[in-house]
Amino acid sequence: MELTGFPGLEGWRAGFTTRRAGGELSGVLPLLGWEGLPVVRLAQRHGSRVVNILSLEEASRPLQEADGLTTACRGLVLTVASADCVPLVLFDPDRPAGAVIHAGWRGTRSRIARGGVEALRRSFGCRPEGLRAMIGPAIGHCCYRVGREVVEAFLSAGFSPDVVLREDGDGAFLDLPEANRRDLVDSGLDPSRIHSVGLCTRCLAGLFPSYRRDGSGTGRILTFLGSSPHS
Numbered sequence: 001m002e003l004t005g006f007p008g009l010e011g012w013r014a015g016f017t018t019r020r021a022g023g024e025l026s027g028v029l030p031l032l033g034w035e036g037l038p039v040v041r042l043a044q045r046h047g048s049r050v051v052n053i054l055s056l057e058e059a060s061r062p063l064q065e066a067d068g069l070t071t072a073c074r075g076l077v078l079t080v081a082s083a084d085c086v087p088l089v090l091f092d093p094d095r096p097a098g099a100v101i102h103a104g105w106r107g108t109r110s111r112i113a114r115g116g117v118e119a120l121r122r123s124f125g126c127r128p129e130g131l132r133a134m135i136g137p138a139i140g141h142c143c144y145r146v147g148r149e150v151v152e153a154f155l156s157a158g159f160s161p162d163v164v165l166r167e168d169g170d171g172a173f174l175d176l177p178e179a180n181r182r183d184l185v186d187s188g189l190d191p192s193r194i195h196s197v198g199l200c201t202r203c204l205a206g207l208f209p210s211y212r213r214d215g216s217g218t219g220r221i222l223t224f225l226g227s228s229p230h231s
């Protein structure tokens with residue numbers, strides 16, 4: 001298991017699970033002092049919809065179809081699940097408020113990272129230049145071979161050709177974490193406040209599940225952001 005703190009923030013933590021957690025937060029919550037806190041999950045659809053959780057009551061509603069969550073509420077935990085797709089955490093230490101985002105290639109192409117930044121700005125008044133971001137474990141450019149139609153989808157959506165690496169016959173290797181990093185920079189984030197863990201899920205079989213490597217029966221990485229009820 002890995003945990004990443006946003007320094008200087010009493011009670012707010014973010015991180016991601018490894019294979020050992022078995023796709024559950026049950027072993028993680030006690031370590032953070034978060035036992036019994038509501039955990040918000042999504043019915044993920046590879047879209048670009050971001051849901052704002054504005055109260056503890058909203059945290060216990062039925063699963064919503066979306067790929068991003070934001071909140072400024074203390075005392076709950078936001079999660080997204082992934083197994084090659086890019087998990088993102090955004091956090092505004094001034095507000096404080098934050099977001100978790102699931103960005104597969106479709107969501108990345110639809111600029112869900114920008115959607116998360118926009119949702120934080122609209123709902124909580126967060127300034128993009130004040131946000132910090134973490135790009136979690138995802139399939140790397142070493143392993144993410146895609147077909148020509150995916151390459152074309154990215155280029156026609158205005159992404160730099162630089163995110164397409166090593167042209168290979170009728171396909172190419174795509175750098176999905178980098179595409180999201182650029183989307184965050186284009187959205188106004190300070191590049192020095194964006195941390196990419198740089199870990200490839202497909203390469204690191206002992207640490208992470210990978211859809212490309214193991215198929216649909218593989219587990220899930222849970223990426224989370226939350227806080228204790230009181231600072």
Ligand SMILES: [Zn+2]
Pocket residue numbers: 139140141142143200201202203
């Ligand atoms: Zn790899």
